[in-house]
Amino acid sequence: MRLTGLPLIALAGSGALAALALTIRFWSRGGRRRRLLTRTTGVLCVQILAVAAVALAYNRAQTFYPSWSDLVAEGSAAAPPPPPPAAAGPADPAPTSLAWAGAPVQVSAPAGYATRSPVRFPVIVVLGGPEHLPPVPDAVVVAVSPPAGTRASALAPVITGLQRRARVTEHGWVLLTDDRHQRLAKQLSAGSSFASAPVVVTGGRWEAALTEAADRLPAPLAKPVVP
């Protein structure tokens, strides 16, 4: 019988009424000992069934526990925690470049990247930056200067290639661009990996822009628990 079904509520409710009627009917029957027994048993039955009917009806209205197994689960201890990720395995360095037909793609991994498996790192994508950028703590930097007229879809293999070859997060990325690649940057940042609008870097302030971008990134994290 279903925990939230009407039959069970009706059973408890009519049971309470029947118990009440029987208790009244036999209230003064028999000797002292028998009266004590029937009255105590009868009143207890009325109490238990009445509380059960009210609780069942309220549970049905609010669907706290839709099934018997949910009710049993409430009393049990919390599920054991998922195990922490395995201790750091063999060194797993990041690639230093990615193959792309449009232009060279440089990948710069943060200090400690290779030994921190299974932790994954957020990404700063740099469009049109200088040739050599300083590494950024706890973030992977990908730098490319796409030729004029490049569309966002043409750059998609760079992003998927990075996700395949490096331990990077799926989202929370930041995009820095020079003023020449603004349109491309806007298209790219509409993708699900990017958490915010692109930052346009002017006057060659790349180092400051990288520091600011890193400050907005999430921490490097292991894969989340799945419910």
Next chain:
Amino acid sequence: MTIDGTATIVAGVVITLLATVALAFFWDRRAVAGRILLAVLAILPLAATSALQANRLTATYESWSALFGGSAQAASLTSSLPPASRPRPGGGRLLTVTVPGEASGLSLTMGVYLPATYDTPAGADQRFPVIEALHGYPGSPSTWIRRLNVVRVLDEEIAAQRMAPTVVLFPYQTPRRLLDTECTNLTGGPQSETFVTADVAAYAAEHLRVRTDRESWGLIGYSAGGYCAMNLALRHPERYAAAASLSGDAKPGITIGDKSENTTNNIGWRLQNLPPPRIALYVSWAADDSQSRTGSSLVARLARPPIALTTAELARGGHSHALWRRMEAPAFDWLSAHLARPRTA
């Protein structure tokens, strides 16, 4: 004897039994007035024990003084915790503070979880991201602490590096335990929205080493707190970057006083009538909980970019603490992945 101990419930059952036996035993020896008294004495402990068990499930009143003191001023959220809820060596700390709400005029108790790193030399020059954890109705910060064992969950997720070290705040959302505010500013009533957003943030900025930019502030809540989390993030994208809802509805289900429960405090209306803000939403529910499923899936259906939406539907679990104990670690992990990292000064 604690208000939510097993011994208290057992005592209530025993008293009910004794009163019932007394009713049966003394009935014939008493006149009408005496019999009425006997009947009342049998019903009262039954009603009281039922109420205590209901309170035990929701942790609305975590102590006798909270019940009889009348206000939402818990002396301590951390005293006499059951073993599974207690902070452990090597884990984070739990504080009880009072937030003097200058903007809202509410002065309420708040639980504060400080991650283990907060007290280490390395953490001394760091400012941490913040998650505000909102309780359901009826409920209290103690529901998170005592029923959902949140301290242990946070310790484990942070130790496993699925979560960055984060300061987690557990504010009361109402000055009266049985007044359902849904974290809104009630017309002629408590200004809960102002308290939970402005006052809590002002307190944290002044007293805790936390980041204050929106990129590092998130919300989480179960049941009514889930609605609160989604609604407040949508209303205050300048304060919050992400929100996670466990079994939250799309509407408050109360009368706010300015009819905003049908408009600006109704998530469905907001998503259909106002431009969506750039926030991340995590919406989770159990498929067998019809009300949350309806509300949560409505939010999921209406959320458009730039809202970044993640959904998680569990097949079973209803609207229960057992469900939220399964949901909370994934939701905290998701939040941390959508909030900015601790900042080193």
